[in-house]
Amino acid sequence: MTTSADRTDRTSRRQVDKVEERRRQLADGALQTLSERGYARTSLREIAQNTEFSHGTLHYYFRDKVELIMYCVRRYKAVCVQRYDAIVTDSATPEGLAADFAEGLAATCRDEAPLHRLWYDLRSQSLFEESFRPDVAEIDQSLERMVWRIVRRYAELAGRKPTCSPVLAYATVDGLFQQALLRHLSGSELALDDLRAGARHLLGRLACA
Numbered sequence: 001m002t003t004s005a006d007r008t009d010r011t012s013r014r015q016v017d018k019v020e021e022r023r024r025q026l027a028d029g030a031l032q033t034l035s036e037r038g039y040a041r042t043s044l045r046e047i048a049q050n051t052e053f054s055h056g057t058l059h060y061y062f063r064d065k066v067e068l069i070m071y072c073v074r075r076y077k078a079v080c081v082q083r084y085d086a087i088v089t090d091s092a093t094p095e096g097l098a099a100d101f102a103e104g105l106a107a108t109c110r111d112e113a114p115l116h117r118l119w120y121d122l123r124s125q126s127l128f129e130e131s132f133r134p135d136v137a138e139i140d141q142s143l144e145r146m147v148w149r150i151v152r153r154y155a156e157l158a159g160r161k162p163t164c165s166p167v168l169a170y171a172t173v174d175g176l177f178q179q180a181l182l183r184h185l186s187g188s189e190l191a192l193d194d195l196r197a198g199a200r201h202l203l204g205r206l207a208c209a
Contacts, residue, residue: 035114102199144170169200
Protein backbone atom coordinates (compact mmCIF):
# COMPACT_ATOMS: atom_id res chain seq x y z
CA MET A 1 0.00 0.00 0.00
CA THR A 2 1.27 3.43 -0.93
CA THR A 3 1.27 5.80 1.99
CA SER A 4 1.19 9.58 1.98
CA ALA A 5 4.82 9.51 3.18
CA ASP A 6 5.81 7.42 0.13
CA ARG A 7 4.06 9.86 -2.22
CA THR A 8 5.71 12.81 -0.51
CA ASP A 9 9.12 11.12 -0.79
CA ARG A 10 8.64 10.43 -4.52
CA THR A 11 7.54 14.01 -5.12
CA SER A 12 10.57 15.31 -3.24
CA ARG A 13 12.92 13.11 -5.29
CA ARG A 14 11.34 14.29 -8.54
CA GLN A 15 11.82 17.89 -7.50
CA VAL A 16 15.48 17.25 -6.66
CA ASP A 17 15.97 15.48 -10.01
CA LYS A 18 14.40 18.40 -11.87
CA VAL A 19 16.67 20.90 -10.12
CA GLU A 20 19.74 18.79 -10.88
CA GLU A 21 18.71 18.41 -14.52
CA ARG A 22 18.28 22.16 -14.80
CA ARG A 23 21.71 22.72 -13.25
CA ARG A 24 23.21 20.35 -15.82
CA GLN A 25 21.54 22.22 -18.66
CA LEU A 26 22.80 25.56 -17.40
CA ALA A 27 26.31 24.20 -16.88
CA ASP A 28 26.45 22.71 -20.38
CA GLY A 29 25.33 26.01 -21.85
CA ALA A 30 27.89 27.98 -19.86
CA LEU A 31 30.86 25.69 -20.40
CA GLN A 32 31.81 26.92 -23.86
CA THR A 33 31.89 30.56 -22.78
CA LEU A 34 33.91 29.69 -19.69
CA SER A 35 36.41 27.58 -21.59
CA GLU A 36 36.92 30.28 -24.21
CA ARG A 37 37.29 33.24 -21.85
CA GLY A 38 38.69 31.69 -18.66
CA TYR A 39 37.82 32.31 -15.05
CA ALA A 40 39.04 35.86 -14.54
CA ARG A 41 37.45 37.30 -17.69
CA THR A 42 34.01 35.74 -17.28
CA SER A 43 31.12 36.84 -15.08
CA LEU A 44 27.68 35.32 -14.67
CA ARG A 45 26.28 38.25 -16.61
CA GLU A 46 28.63 37.58 -19.53
CA ILE A 47 27.71 33.91 -19.48
CA ALA A 48 24.04 34.89 -19.63
CA GLN A 49 24.73 37.16 -22.59
CA ASN A 50 26.31 34.26 -24.49
CA THR A 51 23.65 31.66 -23.69
CA GLU A 52 19.89 31.39 -23.80
CA PHE A 53 19.67 31.71 -20.01
CA SER A 54 19.01 34.89 -18.07
CA HIS A 55 21.33 36.28 -15.42
CA GLY A 56 18.58 35.74 -12.83
CA THR A 57 18.18 32.08 -13.80
CA LEU A 58 21.90 31.42 -13.39
CA HIS A 59 21.84 33.09 -9.98
CA TYR A 60 18.83 31.04 -8.92
CA TYR A 61 20.56 27.70 -9.54
CA PHE A 62 24.15 28.67 -8.69
CA ARG A 63 25.26 30.76 -5.75
CA ASP A 64 28.01 32.50 -7.71
CA LYS A 65 30.45 32.12 -10.57
CA VAL A 66 32.75 29.88 -8.54
CA GLU A 67 30.00 27.33 -7.87
CA LEU A 68 28.99 27.29 -11.54
CA ILE A 69 32.55 26.83 -12.80
CA MET A 70 33.33 24.09 -10.33
CA TYR A 71 30.12 22.29 -11.25
CA CYS A 72 31.08 22.47 -14.94
CA VAL A 73 34.60 21.20 -14.37
CA ARG A 74 33.47 18.40 -12.07
CA ARG A 75 31.07 17.12 -14.72
CA TYR A 76 33.65 17.27 -17.48
CA LYS A 77 36.42 15.61 -15.47
CA ALA A 78 34.04 12.83 -14.39
CA VAL A 79 33.48 12.03 -18.08
CA CYS A 80 37.26 12.00 -18.63
CA VAL A 81 37.75 9.51 -15.82
CA GLN A 82 35.12 7.19 -17.28
CA ARG A 83 36.89 7.19 -20.66
CA TYR A 84 40.18 6.03 -19.19
CA ASP A 85 38.49 3.50 -16.94
CA ALA A 86 37.12 1.93 -20.13
CA ILE A 87 40.69 1.65 -21.43
CA VAL A 88 41.70 -0.17 -18.25
CA THR A 89 38.79 -2.57 -18.60
CA ASP A 90 39.19 -3.29 -22.32
CA SER A 91 42.98 -3.63 -22.62
CA ALA A 92 44.42 -7.15 -22.86
CA THR A 93 48.12 -6.37 -23.38
CA PRO A 94 50.48 -3.73 -21.97
CA GLU A 95 51.25 -2.51 -25.48
CA GLY A 96 47.56 -2.14 -26.27
CA LEU A 97 46.88 -0.29 -23.05
CA ALA A 98 49.82 2.07 -23.62
CA ALA A 99 48.72 2.77 -27.19
CA ASP A 100 45.10 3.42 -26.19
CA PHE A 101 46.13 5.62 -23.27
CA ALA A 102 48.51 7.64 -25.43
CA GLU A 103 45.89 8.09 -28.14
CA GLY A 104 43.26 9.06 -25.59
CA LEU A 105 45.50 11.80 -24.20
CA ALA A 106 46.32 13.11 -27.67
CA ALA A 107 42.68 13.08 -28.78
CA THR A 108 41.39 14.98 -25.77
CA CYS A 109 44.28 17.47 -26.00
CA ARG A 110 43.34 18.10 -29.63
CA ASP A 111 39.53 18.06 -29.39
CA GLU A 112 38.91 19.52 -25.93
CA ALA A 113 41.82 21.88 -25.41
CA PRO A 114 39.68 24.83 -24.19
CA LEU A 115 38.14 22.67 -21.46
CA HIS A 116 41.52 21.49 -20.22
CA ARG A 117 42.76 25.07 -20.34
CA LEU A 118 39.87 26.06 -18.06
CA TRP A 119 40.83 23.33 -15.59
CA TYR A 120 44.44 24.48 -15.42
CA ASP A 121 43.24 28.06 -15.06
CA LEU A 122 41.13 27.10 -12.05
CA ARG A 123 43.89 25.04 -10.50
CA SER A 124 46.26 28.01 -10.78
CA GLN A 125 43.61 30.30 -9.31
CA SER A 126 43.33 28.00 -6.29
CA LEU A 127 46.84 29.14 -5.29
CA PHE A 128 45.27 32.53 -4.61
CA GLU A 129 41.57 31.74 -4.00
CA GLU A 130 41.23 29.63 -0.86
CA SER A 131 37.58 28.88 -1.63
CA PHE A 132 38.69 26.93 -4.72
CA ARG A 133 41.06 24.60 -2.93
CA PRO A 134 38.73 21.89 -1.56
CA ASP A 135 37.05 21.36 -4.95
CA VAL A 136 40.31 21.52 -6.89
CA ALA A 137 41.91 19.05 -4.48
CA GLU A 138 38.99 16.64 -4.84
CA ILE A 139 39.13 16.78 -8.65
CA ASP A 140 42.90 16.34 -8.59
CA GLN A 141 42.54 13.28 -6.38
CA SER A 142 40.04 11.71 -8.77
CA LEU A 143 42.48 12.25 -11.64
CA GLU A 144 45.33 10.84 -9.58
CA ARG A 145 43.32 7.69 -8.90
CA MET A 146 42.52 7.44 -12.62
CA VAL A 147 46.20 7.62 -13.62
CA TRP A 148 47.12 5.10 -10.95
CA ARG A 149 44.57 2.61 -12.28
CA ILE A 150 46.23 2.94 -15.69
CA VAL A 151 49.72 2.44 -14.25
CA ARG A 152 48.67 -0.46 -12.04
CA ARG A 153 46.88 -2.26 -14.89
CA TYR A 154 49.84 -1.76 -17.23
CA ALA A 155 52.15 -3.27 -14.61
CA GLU A 156 49.76 -6.18 -14.08
CA LEU A 157 49.56 -6.94 -17.81
CA ALA A 158 53.34 -6.72 -18.10
CA GLY A 159 53.92 -8.97 -15.10
CA ARG A 160 55.62 -6.14 -13.23
CA LYS A 161 55.05 -3.81 -10.31
CA PRO A 162 54.71 -0.01 -10.27
CA THR A 163 57.99 1.70 -9.48
CA CYS A 164 56.53 4.87 -8.02
CA SER A 165 53.76 6.23 -5.83
CA PRO A 166 50.32 7.31 -7.13
CA VAL A 167 51.27 10.93 -6.41
CA LEU A 168 54.43 10.74 -8.52
CA ALA A 169 52.67 8.91 -11.35
CA TYR A 170 49.98 11.57 -11.55
CA ALA A 171 52.43 14.47 -11.31
CA THR A 172 54.49 13.02 -14.16
CA VAL A 173 51.59 12.31 -16.50
CA ASP A 174 49.90 15.62 -15.66
CA GLY A 175 53.09 17.54 -16.35
CA LEU A 176 53.52 15.82 -19.70
CA PHE A 177 49.92 16.60 -20.65
CA GLN A 178 50.02 20.22 -19.53
CA GLN A 179 53.16 20.91 -21.52
CA ALA A 180 51.64 19.24 -24.58
CA LEU A 181 48.49 21.33 -24.17
CA LEU A 182 50.50 24.54 -24.02
CA ARG A 183 52.49 23.60 -27.11
CA HIS A 184 49.33 22.55 -28.97
CA LEU A 185 47.58 25.82 -28.15
CA SER A 186 50.73 27.64 -29.33
CA GLY A 187 50.48 25.96 -32.72
CA SER A 188 53.11 23.23 -32.44
CA GLU A 189 52.63 20.51 -35.04
CA LEU A 190 54.68 18.08 -32.98
CA ALA A 191 52.86 18.50 -29.67
CA LEU A 192 50.39 15.63 -30.08
CA ASP A 193 52.90 13.15 -31.51
CA ASP A 194 55.31 13.99 -28.69
CA LEU A 195 52.48 13.49 -26.19
CA ARG A 196 51.72 10.03 -27.62
CA ALA A 197 55.36 9.00 -27.53
CA GLY A 198 55.86 10.46 -24.06
CA ALA A 199 52.83 8.68 -22.62
CA ARG A 200 53.96 5.30 -23.95
CA HIS A 201 57.47 5.88 -22.63
CA LEU A 202 56.22 6.97 -19.20
CA LEU A 203 54.08 3.89 -18.68
CA GLY A 204 57.08 1.72 -19.35
CA ARG A 205 59.16 3.70 -16.86
CA LEU A 206 56.48 3.85 -14.17
CA ALA A 207 56.02 0.08 -14.21
CA CYS A 208 59.27 -1.72 -14.92
CA ALA A 209 60.27 -3.57 -11.76
